[in-house]
Amino acid sequence: MRMTALPPPWDSVDDRLRARGLRWTPQRATVIEVLAEADGHVSGAELVERCRLRDPSTIPSTVYRTLDVLEELGLVRHGHGPDGREEFHVRPVEEHGHLHCAECGNSWELGNERAAAVADALRATDGFEIDIGHVTLVGRCRDCAAGA
């Protein structure tokens, strides 16, 4: 039996790594713990910062390398925020998009259902299967559009 309190799918990461001939290390454990608490999105830099809180000896390159591995395992996916900066989407968050108002600066999630409407529009005309979560859609929210 495993002694960790991590929720799925994080609880089996160690075995998943070993099954691929990769290794389970204290540094990776730290990254996993932080990710497990961070449902939503984190930038690389944020993640490094939070790991440092838990283990001050955390080194950035190790975190980034771990993220690469986890992305290969499908446990995180990278996307881009409104400013284009890389951010990591942490599972098991439901597939969703992001809206960002360039005027007021607020952001919203675009839930599965509404995201599907966008996806449908692209699929219908181009056969293009959008990865809705990959980039943050930028524009103006209802209120700002009304006030302009």
Added chain:
Amino acid sequence: MRMTALPPPWDSVDDRLRARGLRWTPQRATVIEVLAEADGHVSGAELVERCRLRDPSTIPSTVYRTLDVLEELGLVRHGHGPDGREEFHVRPVEEHGHLHCAECGNSWELGNERAAAVADALRATDGFEIDIGHVTLVGRCRDCAAGA
């Protein structure tokens, strides 16, 4: 009468700048010339490079500062490519979006009409007015989706 061969709206940039109390300089002329030939998108670095071809003494900071001014004038707009990197959209390109296939790496333009379908989908559900040109939409193209 003006001696330049620049197409609108570039032909009147000098006056537009002066009208705002700003100045028309040789360095800015170089940037404008390069932009006028670059309908579509350019990254800052690309622009610097192309300016250097025309004038080897081009300095990056001058180019970036000029881009800021031109964005205020509404002559360029910045957006983000599939990798999140900043790119400048050069007018008078028709408002359009960009699709990028993460699998084969190809990119396509999303013309006005089809972009409108996406915009409608968002407007209907959220009242959100997307700036379709701001970010490159990432996903899988028809062919790659079919082959998977």
Added chain:
DNA sequence: TTAAATGCAAAGGGTTTGCACCGGA
């Protein structure tokens, strides 16, 4: 004349790389 713009150099920020050493399996 005078404020805007330039040139230069340096900093910046987040991410990546090279390489010797360390330590899981």
Added chain:
DNA sequence: TCCGGTGCAAACCCTTTGCATTTAA
């Protein structure tokens, strides 16, 4: 034992900033 990982430092890339100097108007 062995190869994957780590730590460290340096490199990286594009962009921004500070400041003295130049120059358009």
